[in-house]
Amino acid sequence: MRFSRHARNGMRLYRVTERDVEGIVANPAETGQDERGNDVFVGFVDGRRIRVVLAADDPGFVITVHERRA
Numbered sequence: 001m002r003f004s005r006h007a008r009n010g011m012r013l014y015r016v017t018e019r020d021v022e023g024i025v026a027n028p029a030e031t032g033q034d035e036r037g038n039d040v041f042v043g044f045v046d047g048r049r050i051r052v053v054l055a056a057d058d059p060g061f062v063i064t065v066h067e068r069r070a
Helices: 003-015 018-026
Strands: 030-033 038-047 048-055 058-066
Touching: 003 018, 003 058, 018 038, 018 048
Parallel strands: none
Antiparallel strands: 030 038, 038 048, 048 058
């Protein structure tokens, strides 16, 4: 996986590792698509809901990672 600067900043802010992101994508609690057609994966890290968005045209590219409130 490759990570945008925005995704890496979110990972630092929310203390999420690359391994955490890979785990969420491999085994998500929820999936869907955003308004632009990008794939969205939601999983849990230390009890927090984390949202990972992958680019529609490049599924190996992580656009953003952030905490998602219920």
